[in-house]
Amino acid sequence: MKRLDLVSAVAGIAVLAALVPKAFLPDAPVYRDVLTDLTLMRLGAVAKILFLGSATVFAHRTASAFEAGNPARLAWRLLGIGLLGFLLGQGYLAFFQFVLGRPSPYPSPADAGFIAGYPVLLAAFWSFIRAYRASGLPVGSARQHLLLALAATLAFVAIGAVALAPALAASAPPLEKALNTAYPAFDFLILIPLLILLRITIAFRGGRVWTIWAALLAGFVSMCAGDILYAYFSTLGQAWLEPILDALFVLAYILMAQATMKQFEAVRS
């Protein structure tokens, strides 16, 4: 398991190292001759499928490793189901990017997978909060968590109004416009329980629980950042940012894979 962990981390860093400089040095010889647009698109597609697939499998294996009746079992299962929706969506995109060698259409059936995954992920995160509060460990009271959720909601409504303005104002087809709004909106919704989970798990720093949750939370924050920035900048025509956005999604899935592997290792006796 540790070897798989290490190999996936090294592979992930290599993919990120290939993607990120492209945003700043698009005309560098390496991007003209070796890491062409097609190569990078295929590389990104494979990396996303591998890491997201690993995260999905290990979330389900973790759920199964928890005994029946353990409240964390349901939470990990829901996380696995939500990630499966994303994996199906990503799989559809990868078919275009890797097999056909061309950018995937948007909107497409892939969006059904992603959109179906979000509510399940939301349910997963609230289940984690409920489970961890029921542990009896001093992870904060329901009142503290509620106040944090309210503060986050107010902040995200303000940020969302700015971030979604270009998507709402753009003259795009109705479905595309709806998706450009729905993705960031779901991301903001997901960030609310994630902030509470950050508040809970930061108290575990120094331990394995923190290592797992730091990676998982960073993964989802990276994914949300990718979605929100995509919605904001794509409508403004900032195409040069695409490698960065791609890298954010790859990074997100790497971190999710690392977290679920570590959690599975922690549960397995």
Add this chain to the structure above:
Amino acid sequence: MSKNEVLDALVVVLAPYLGETMARASARTHCEKLAIQGDEITTPQADALLGKLSSGLNVFIGRERTALVLQEMKTAVAARGGAS
């Protein structure tokens, strides 16, 4: 048994999982909930404390791994004069 010595021993066992801050906070919180006051802790009180800590840990690492950690905690308490 000295309560502080027992708590220190439990923190050593729990810290790799919960982190030292949470391990110590959990032990102290459960002592308060179980009304374990003063500088001494009896064997039944230590057993009750171990039960609470392991049921909390269970949510994070599952029953099987928790059983191993519970055994470690019992050994650590026994080494300080408590029953295992």
